[in-house]
Amino acid sequence: MTGPTDTAPKKLFIKTYGCQMNVYDSERMAEVMGAEGYVAADAAEDADLILLNTCHIRERAAEKTYHELGRMRQLKVDNPDLKIGVTGCVAQAEGAEILSRSALVDLVVGPQAYHRLPALERAARRGERAVETEFPAEDKFDHLPARPKAQRGPVAFLTVQEGCDKFCAFCVVPYTRGSEVSRPVDRVLAEARDLVERGVRDITLLGQNVNAYHGAGPDDAWTLSRLIRELARVDGLERIRYTTSHPRDMDDDLIAAHGEVAKLMPYLHLPVQSGSDRILKRMNRGHTAEDYLRLVDRLRAARPDLLLTSDFIVAFPEETEADFTATLDLIRAVGFGTAFTFKYSARPGTPAAERAALPDDVGDDRLHQLQTLIATQQRAAQEAMVGRTVGVLFEKPGRMPGQMVGKSDHLHAVHVTAEGIAPGDLRQIRITESARNSLGGTLA
Ligand code: 5AD
Ligand code: SF4
Secondary structure, X not given: OOOOOOOOOEEEEEEEOOOHHHHHHHHHHHHHHHOOOEEEOOOHHHOOEEEEEEOOOOOOHHHHHHHHHHOOHHHHHHOOOOEXXXXXXXXXXXXXXXXXXXXXXXXXXXXXXXXXXXXXHHHHHOOOOEEEOXXXXXXXXXXXXXXXXXXXXXXXXXXXXXXXXXXXXXXXXXXXXXXXXXXXHHHHHHHXXXXXXXXXXXXXXXXXXXXXXXXXXXXXXXXXXXXXXXXXXXXXXXXXXXXXXXXXXXXXXXXXHHHHOOOEOOEEEOOOEOOOHHHHHHOOOOOOHHHHHHHHHHHHHHOOOOEEEEEEEEOOOOOOHHHHHHHHHHHHHHOOOXXXXXXXXXXXXXXXXXXXXXXXXXXXXXXXXXXXXXXXHHHHHHHOOOOOEEEEEEEEEOOOOOEEEEEEOOOOEEEEEOOOOOOOOEEEEEEEEEOOOOEEEEEO
């Protein structure tokens, strides 16, 4: 393997962990380095620069990162010009510690400083080992290059807000991504229009606390619902979603928008974490189970076919059987399309990490019960779609000949075998069957 030469473009390989925001960040990092002459490598083995875009929400995230780095040792032996960078929330949390623990790493960049990547890469090529985990005064989005004009797939993420001021007792996000910042309205609209010009028809607005959005607008700060109403006016943009939301920030107009804005899809990810008021309080969530249930009622009054998904943590410190039963009760009362389920694990530096953990087997058992219930609800939600006609935006060919795969309005994967469907087509599909993790249907 040879290193970069003047003739061959340098190759970049990004490995992305964790949330959708990291997926978006990886795209933007690829674009930043694209402006520096890098093209995508098919595999880590071919790369001149590898970036591990890490997630600190994973259990033992830092350990897993070091482990992954260890597995890259041979790549550096094979290609002495290879540079390795750690980005994302583990980079933010560990900082220079990563350089001292792993000699393989050349650069460490926190999520707020991706616009500094080219300078750090050049420093690495000079043999320096660079760390950038400050929350710089400048807005990284002002310093990232304009997104390239190439056509792209029909579905895109667009980060509108980053960071979190909620400080849930279990969560590292306020420490790794910093306090809440919203991007200005004009930037968001310009990026959305640009994506649409390049073929995007479905945009998910991203933020750790996206519904707390308060970006500077032409007059005053805009709420998320105002932003969504404006985005809905963009011709060619057919679908809007947003994630992740906090129940406390679902304001009246955002709820109303679910009934009034046709392009706002009937899908909402609304983490509740627990159904026990005692635990919600200890988690510092700032709402009760009853608040959440009332909110769900109001959302469904606005949009009766709204599919809700959520996040749950079981075995949070001091969670009793009664607390856990309250969580199961809440799930039964709501009926979720699916959920991300987690066994609590302590994240260093968070308040809950100081509290005594429950025995492992208690957590395992509760997680299993919760997942069984959620799986039942997921099946029921999918089966309820059979016989209905829903919009499906097709993205790519399926595994079977002649088959295309897309996402329904409710974000179910849908397989259809039919002539004349191309990626980017939005069609009305009659759902005819429900399989394990997807639906099947025919042109309506
Ligand atoms: N332990 C278990 N799950 C966690 N999450 C965040 N922090 C922890 C933790 N310490 C889960 C929450 C959050 C999701 C993204 O990850 O459910 O909503
Ligand atoms: Fe973490 Fe809570 Fe903020 Fe979500 S709302 S990012 S769980 S602190």
